[in-house]
Amino acid sequence: GAVVSQHPSWVICKSGTSVKIECRSLDFQATTMFWYRQFPKQSLMLMATSNEGSKATYEQGVEKDKFLINHASLTLSTLTVTSAHPEDSSFYICSARGTKGVNTEAFFGQGTRLTVV
Amino acid sequence: DAKTTQPTSMDCAEGRAANLPCNHSTISGNEYVYWYRQIHSQGPQYIIHGLKNNETNEMASLIITEDRKSSTLILPHATLRDTAVYYCIVRVYNTDKLIFGTGTRLQVFP
Numbered sequence: 001g002a003v004v005s006q007h008p009s010w011v012i013c014k015s016g017t018s019v020k021i022e023c024r025s026l027d028f029q030a031t032t033m034f035w036y037r038q039f040p041k042q043s044l045m046l047m048a049t050s051n052e053g054s055k056a057t058y059e060q061g062v063e064k065d066k067f068l069i070n071h072a073s074l075t076l077s078t079l080t081v082t083s084a085h086p087e088d089s090s091f092y093i094c095s096a097r098g099t100k101g102v103n104t105e106a107f108f109g110q111g112t113r114l115t116v117v
Numbered sequence: 118d119a120k121t122t123q124p125t126s127m128d129c130a131e132g133r134a135a136n137l138p139c140n141h142s143t144i145s146g147n148e149y150v151y152w153y154r155q156i157h158s159q160g161p162q163y164i165i166h167g168l169k170n171n172e173t174n175e176m177a178s179l180i181i182t183e184d185r186k187s188s189t190l191i192l193p194h195a196t197l198r199d200t201a202v203y204y205c206i207v208r209v210y211n212t213d214k215l216i217f218g219t220g221t222r223l224q225v226f227p
Contacts, residue, residue, distance in 0.1 A: 108160035
């Protein structure tokens with residue numbers, strides 16, 4: 001299957017700082033990327049949908065000013081957690097879908113574990 | 118959004134077939150069923166998807182009932198490495214969203 005790469009795999013940051021997570025589709029172009037968050041022993045929760053060249057669409061209850069999403073190219077989307085606090089500690093996962101058709105599968109990155117201390 | 122219902126957990130002996138059920142009684146006619154699995158601390162892995170016909174690939178088979186209100190994922194010869202949480206998802210029509218439910222934790226034992 002296609003490869004989606006996230007960087008970094010894990011990050012520890014101090015409370016109040018910002019952290020940027022990158023999501024790249026390595027062997028295909030992705031017009032749409034998605035960002036999820038997963039807390040321990042819970043399922044994935046969709047945070048936002050990112051479309052190349054346009055503003056991201058956020059799910060209800062997700063603060064767009066806190067979780068900044070940029071999708072500047074067909075192979076790269078970034079999620080910046082601004083002014084991070086310990087409650088933002090979570091597993092962040094991106095996924096990307098190619099441009100081939102409507103009902104193709106989405107591929108997921110390996111996830112980024114964020115710990116805010 | 119069509120919701121899915123899956124058993125919380127299942128066990129399966131290594132080498133035997135694992136049959137994972139999923140109910141999606143509110144599915145619309147043009148909504149696809151997707152299956153993903155997540156091994157601990159990794160991103161979800163795509164397994165298979167289908168609309169109304171049964172599907173098979175190198176990983177699994179997907180059996181969808183004629184009324185499309187339920188489906189079963191079949192891993193024909195489960196191995197220890199198949200231990201994971203399996204998610205059955207109905208893709209939201211006319212969007213690309215995959216909304217994850219709670220999934221089934223499959224434990225394959227020797």
